[in-house]
Amino acid sequence: MVKPVLKWAGGKRQLLDEIYSRFPADYGRYHEPFFGGGAVFFDLEPADGTVNDTNPRLVNFYRVVRDEPDALISRLREFRDPEADPDDSEAFADENWKGKAVEQYFYQQRARFNRRAYADEEWPATEADRVEEAALLLYLNRTCYNGLYRENSSGGFNVPIGRYADPDWVMADRVRAASRALDGTDIRNADFEYVLDAAGEGDLVYLDPPYQPMSATANFAEYSAEGFDRSDQERLLATVERLDDAGVYFVLSNSGVMYELYDDAGFAVEKEGATRSINSDETARGEVDEIVATNVPEGERGEQGQASIADF
Ligand SMILES: C[S@@+](CC[C@H](N)C(=O)[O-])C[C@H]1O[C@@H](n2cnc3c(N)ncnc32)[C@H](O)[C@@H]1O
Incomplete structure (x- = not known):
């Protein structure tokens, strides 16, 4: 259990238990296509897999x-x-x-x-x-x-x-x-779709795309954060559908407004009231509606995660 080295917008430390509770008990390699601060990866310390981010400075780091x-x-x-x-x-x-x-x-x-x-x-x-x-x-x-x-x-x-x-x-x-945790991990600097090639049957992919808190009335079509817009969100859904077809487990965090998209696609989706630890808009801090979507069947999920309240 390692703490992230960088503070990063959208850091996931507060949501670790909700995320882990969807993870399968057994899986092959672990992949994280939107790495950022890597809160989940560092806490989990997977033995083998890939991490990725489009930000070249982060990847160099x-x-x-x-x-x-x-x-x-x-x-x-x-x-x-x-x-x-x-x-x-x-x-x-x-x-x-x-x-x-x-x-x-x-x-x-x-x-x-x-x-x-x-x-x-x-x-x-x-x-x-x-x-x-x-x-x-x-x-x-x-x-x-x-x-x-x-x-x-x-x-x-x-x-x-x-x-x-x-x-x-x-x-x-x-x-x-962190160096020991990353040892043996392939660190990529690509678009998230690389994971379609990198992940094989029985692997686990955790996806945490950029998103910002949205009001209940926010319009999906107007949504864009860090250059990640509606067409990227559609590519993301298509990507997890292909992972699902290939027998790859996925767990995905996203903004609450994406609920119906993943529900309509037939995945298990639940809302989580979460607090983003850092947000670029000071006034938008606070409770945020988030979802966690997954194709991991309930019967295949593992124990609650490793993070305990004492760690926060
Ligand atoms: C919400 S952050 C991930 C936060 C991370 N889970 C944590 O705990 O710190 C999203 C990340 O996705 C990256 N990103 C943006 N567009 C991307 C794309 N098309 N493919 C891969 N990564 C992308 C951003 O650079 C950013 O670091």
């Missing part, structure tokens, strides 16, 4: 955690307190690329992170570059306001400095534990 935990920890130990003075030996010690004054170390690191050419095909080019990229992501994730990773429309990370008495951005024990 987990590959570095898996393959080079000690290099990552060493680099993180060199970072300064977020409120310290900028480091004169690094770029943006005085002003950022827009000419705006940089007065705190946090904003210097944010500028460095944002100027990295991560969309390039060759990115990140070298091993040192991969470690630097991963270290920056964890440092900013742990020192920014609310631990919220958010990109604006042009791909910039624009969250301000957080207020923490004693922030821990190294988390050496957690990084090492």
Whole structure:
């Protein structure tokens, strides 16, 4: 049972028991196509399988955690307190690329992170570059306001400095534990449909697509979050139908408005009142209607999960 390394929007720690209660008692490999913070994966520590996310910075991060935990920890130990003075030996010690004054170390690191050419095909080019990229992501994730990773429309990370008495951005024990949990796991950077090739009969797939809290009157057709829109939701339903045809178990979390879609498709669907731990809209925090849909027959479900109240 490992705790997630990154704080991530839509983190699933509060819902672990509801999710586990649908898991089959026995299954082959485990796959998680929308990895994010990986709360379920890290808690479960499956022996073998795949994880995936479309976010290339996130995927680089987990590959570095898996393959080079000690290099990552060493680099993180060199970072300064977020409120310290900028480091004169690094770029943006005085002003950022827009000419705006940089007065705190946090904003210097944010500028460095944002100027990295991560969309390039060759990115990140070298091993040192991969470690630097991963270290920056964890440092900013742990020192920014609310631990919220958010990109604006042009791909910039624009969250301000957080207020923490004693922030821990190294988390050496957690990084090492996560590294062990990821050992033997294939980490992909693709669209979720890769799972149609990756998962075989008897495997288990847990899917947690991006979604935002919706009011009861919200219209499915207008729904879009993190670029995940109605057509993606339709592809997702088609994907789990194909998994079902292939004898693959799936458990899927989704927004409450998707209830009928999965019910009409003949899957077992239940509503869960859940609290998303982080939401991009401050005012929308609170109780959210979520569903969990699955093709796992009740008679094949296992024991209640591993998470206990003491862990929260
Ligand atoms: C709700 S989050 C998953 C949260 C995760 N369960 C946790 O505990 O932190 C959804 C993730 O899906 C990723 N994503 C968005 N579109 C995707 C796509 N088409 N295929 C795969 N991943 C996608 C996002 O980058 C995001 O990290």
